[in-house]
Amino acid sequence: MYNVSGVFRNLLALLTLLFAAVVIAVGRIRGLLALIALGISVGVLLAFVLPALVAGGPGC
8 A cells, every 4th residue: 555745745846936936037938938838738537538548448
């Protein structure tokens, strides 16, 4: 049986925020737009591709 500690989850959230801050600081508007595009890509994968794969379809 596996146990997930809250410490690692908090560390991951902190690293995610740090990554986003560095990307925005370095890339400014292009960095922000890149993070938005990354979020949209993850949303499409979770909303369409993953359910199709779980249902046994080709995923595309």
